[in-house]
Each structure stands twice: as structure tokens, then as C-alpha cells.
Amino acid sequence: MKHTASVVALALGLGWAGTAFAQDKAEVIHWWTSGGESAAVKVFADMYTKGGGTWVDTAIAGGANARTAAINRTVAGTPPTMMQFNTGKQFDELVENNLLNDVDAVAAEMKWKDKIPGPILAATTRNGKMFAVPVNIHGQNWLFFNTEVLKKLGAEEPKTFDDLLVVLEKAKAAGLIPLAFSGQKTWERGLFNTVMVGVGGPKLWMSVYGDKDPKALKSPEFKQVAETFAKLRNYVDAGAPGRNWNDATALVIQGKAAGQIMGDWAKGEFIAANQTAGKEYGCVVLSKAGGGYLMGGDVFAFPKTKDAAQQKQQIVLAKMLLDPATQVEFNKKKGSIPVRTDVDTSSMDICAQKGAKMAADPAQQAPAMELLTAPAVTGAVEDVISSYWNTPAQTVDQFADKFAAALKTL
């Protein structure tokens, strides 16, 4: 009898072990394919593997391609274990159609809600429940400048856009490219948004993109934003249209241009060129009224599945993503800052430290555009901004009218 029982137990045990082994597996769809990005995602993969799981990496180049693949599989009923989105509204319809598992229980257990900055938390929460795990914060409105060039021009580090215009004028007089610019729609929108929050302030920002208030577009503040943006046209070179953002960063690195307005992912280029933040290059968020650090980033969402083992893995993954040590390691490689405000960032570079300080300060926090507007609206606004930037004959009033129409996209 004893024998039989132990044989059964052994068989059961082996069975358990067997299934557990086979099912401790997670397929992850993401679009982190460039050098620095894949090094960053490897931090997650290694941590998960260390915990005994098998990480199946499905990297698909191009955000839209990766999202389309993941969404198609989720709708078809064969979802991955977790999938990447940008922080914001990209996964709204998956929640509405009941295709995602929420992570509210884990969030409560791990007390995440006290540690994640308000705008980011709000962007992952639908109907009071957290539906995605944010993994990083990318600051979108940085000015990166070449310290050597600024010294040669006899200019101080600019604090506001008015300061910046003075520096740009000096650079132009010295025969340099004042502002390194990449004239593609996304970056034209990025530049405009930086001007909007830097000149118009966070209040204008929220009433335009948050409340979508047409009156805000007719305000003197918006007019000033549009005019400042238009002035910047005088400080970009003829080769700007169509240029890639990293080619623009290279101009700053080589000292051919004074500075570039870009998100903190540009740091990757400076690091690759062996430059150190605070030495060869500097970084600052231009702001007049105080406040307005535009925060975006990436999240992972967990598609609904009937497979209990997969559900278990989703929870294991969620906890791993927000583990403090993982957060610091991942974000060092990614160039972003940790999404938890309670982790120690003293080992990160000074730009990241500046960013982390702003991200932890509610007075400085501001949600990035895609946290407030659906992709369809973001795209429509992007077309309007791009058309304005490239058409000097367009008046501020015409621009404001088109802007209002784009915000009302069906």
C-alpha cells in the first residue's frame, strides 16, 4: 500500500513538475529592437529567467506593427502573455471590449498606487482599475545642448524659451546651425508641444489636450505659443525636412549645432558617442510658469486568457517589471527614468536625476499628449501642426481653427 501511495505521489509530483515546467513560459510582444532598447528588454528577460520562467521574446520592429500583431492575436483568441503599448490611450478599446486582465489586485498587494506619479497612474487606470503596468517615464520636452558651443558663444544655459531664442540668434550669427531639427511629422509635433507647455504653461496644456476646449485655442496664450513656434523656423537648416531625429542629435554631438529639442531617448546617442551628461552636453526643461515636465513612456498589458497557468505568469511578470532593482537597471539601459518614485536614482546620470526629481513633484508633472488624446486625434493634430510649421504663410487664426477641428476628430 505504502509503495503504491508513494508511486502515485511521485507520479503526481512529476506530473506537477512537468506541467509547471512546461507552463512557466511567457511570450512577450514588444518593439524594442534597436541596440540600447534590446539591451534594456534583456534586463526583464534575465530577471524573469532567474525566477525560473522561460521568456519567449517576440520583438517586432516598429511600434504600430508590433501593436497591430498583438491586437490581432488578442482578438483572434491566441494572445501573447503580455504586450507593449505606449503609456496612454492605445489600449482603450481592448479594455472596452473586455480583452485585458486588470492588475488591480497585484497593485493593491504591492502598494503601487502610492509610488507611481499621478498622470502615469491615471493613464493606466480605466474604471478605477489598473489595466497595465507602466515600466518607465520618458520626458518628452528636453533641450539638449552642446556645452562647448554654448561657452564659445558666451551664452548661459537657457531657462525659458525667451532665453533660448537669444542663444539661437547668437549661434546663427556665428554661422552654426542654431537648432538641430528633424523635420518629420512626429518631431514637428514634439517641438510644438514643447513650446506649448514651455511658453503656454501646464494650464493651457491641460485645457487644450485635456478638456479639448476650443476657447483655449483662441486665447492670447495659445497665440503666443504659435508665434514662438513659428519663430523657431528661422533657426533650422535647409536639410531639416525629412531628417531622422538621431541624425539631428549627431549635429549637436559634433558641435555643428547648438542644441536639439527632443525626448530623453536622445541621451542614447550621446552615450554611444562617449559623452557624459553635464560635461560635453547639458539638458534642461524650458519652462516659464514653472512646471510642465511632459511624461510619457511604455506599459505592458495582459490579454485575457482562460489558461490558469498563463494568468499566474502574468502576475509573476507584473511583479518583476516593477521590482525596484529591475526598474533601475532597465531604465539605465533605456535612457528613461524609473516609474516608481521611491527607488534610489543616485546611480543614474544627472539628466535622469533631474527628470526623476520633476517626476516625483506633483507641481512639475504633466501628462504627455498621448496620455490625453486617442491616437486618431493625436494623428489629426499632428497633420495640422506639420502643415503650419511648413507653411509660413498660414496665420495663427487659420492654424487655431484647423487645430480645433482636429481635436474634434470623430
Add this chain to the structure above:
Amino acid sequence: MLAIRPRLASRLAAWVALSPALAVLVVVYIGCTTWTIWISMTASRMLPSSNFVGLRQYEALFANERWTVSVSNLVIFGTMFMIASLALGFLLAVAIDQRVRAENLLRSIFLYPFSMSFVVTGLVWQWVLNPTFGIERIGKNLGFADFKFDWIVRQDMVIYCLVFAAVWHAAGLVMAIMLAGLRGIDEDIWKAARVDGLPTWRVYVSIVVPMMGASFATASVLMATSVVRLYDLSVAMTNGGPGIASEVPAKFVMDHLFERQNIGLATAAATSMLITVAAVVGPFLYWQSRRRAAAGAH
């Protein structure tokens, strides 16, 4: 009675053999087209929804500046590209048809651009036309300080850069088709024309060109399809810029379908393209069938 049976059987066999193709036609073409038209009348964003909104997507579409720019770009591009590539291709074919030496080599050189994809073509011309390191830079380095060639970054001229690259790409193919047509012209016609003392250009214009209707038709159809599906050249060369100056309809559809999660508007644009193509092709087919019927009546 007996004679009918085999005919019935062979008919049945024909239908059975045809059924896979028929199924593909019905499901893939007609089915998907119908579905696209249906979705274009809903408020679908990322996922298809059945929230019917009538023609509001079409109102939004035609109020959208980017769409109207895309459509007018397609008209400019289509007209110029077809005329230029047909003319250039024909002239190249005539030149080669003069029994020049190294004909094979020249033919390969002229046809070579066609072996490249539009993406590569676009990228190469983007570099050549870029004002900071392309032709303009070469001109300045040669000592012409005022030399300017910045069409690719000018909103009013960028579409002609697209035409230029596309003609460079397609002219070789047109040449090959035209050359085949020229070689099909009976030698006796040339002899007769020479006896009559007609100048060569006159023979080409009045006799040869009218005889090459089939070659022109083939080349035109090929060029026309590449006009409608123009997408990759715009993406690789300018990505629609500067601003929205070189946007094209197919790019509008693709961007809204995926990146912008607005499949309602994307399908409305796709349907509009379908209607436009049908409006051009429909009367043409009708005219052809009338002509064929008239020819049969003789």
C-alpha cells in the same frame, strides 16, 4: 438525349475546376470590399464596431486637408508620370531601334532602375536631392556659391521630385515594351515609306505610333496601377513631407489603419479610392465592349 449528357458533365467539371478561383473572388474580393464599405459607415477606431454613423466619415474625410492634398497630388503625379514615362520610354526605344552598337548593354542599363524597389529608389533620390549633401552641395563645392536645388524640401516642388524618381524607375520598362512593339512592325512598311521618300520622323508619327496601340495600352495599364498604389516611394523619399506636401491616398489609408487607429476614416478613404478607380475603369470597359460588339457586327 445521349449527346447532352457529356456536355452537362463537362460543364459540371468546368464549374468544379473553377470553384476555388470563384470562392477566392467572392470571399476575398467581393466579401472584403463589402466589409470595407460597411466599416467606412461606422465609427470604428482601433477595432471594427457596428456603431453606424452613415456618411459622417466621408464628411470628415473630404474636410480633411491632408486627404484633399493627397488626392490632388495623385492627380498631378499620375498625369505627369504617365506622360513622361511613356514619352521617355518610347524615345529610348526608338533610339535603341536605330540598330546602335552595344544595344544589349544599353538595354540593360535603361532597364536596370526597374529592378530596384521603390523603397531603394526613394532613398537614393532622397540623398541625391538633399540640399545639404546632394546635388546642391556638389554645385556649391564646384564654386557656384549661389547654386540652389532644394526642390525636395519645398512644399510647392516636392511632388515633382516624386515624379522624377518614378519616371527614372519606370522608363526602362516602358522602353522594353515599346521596343518589342517596334520590332513587331513589318519591315515592308519601312521599305514602302522609303520608296515614297517620307522623312523618318514622319513615319514614326503617322504610321508606327498608330500601329503600336497595343504596346501603349500595355504600358499605360502598368503605369496606371503603379500610380494608384503609390505608397512606398512617398514613404521612403519624403515620408509625406515637408508638412503634408507629398502625401498620397494609399499612405493616408495605411497610416490611419494602423498607426492612428482610425479604421473608420481609413476605410472611407479606401472606398473613395475604389469608387474613383471604378469611375475611370468602368466607362473604359463599357467602351471597349461596345467597340468589340460593333466589330463583331461587321
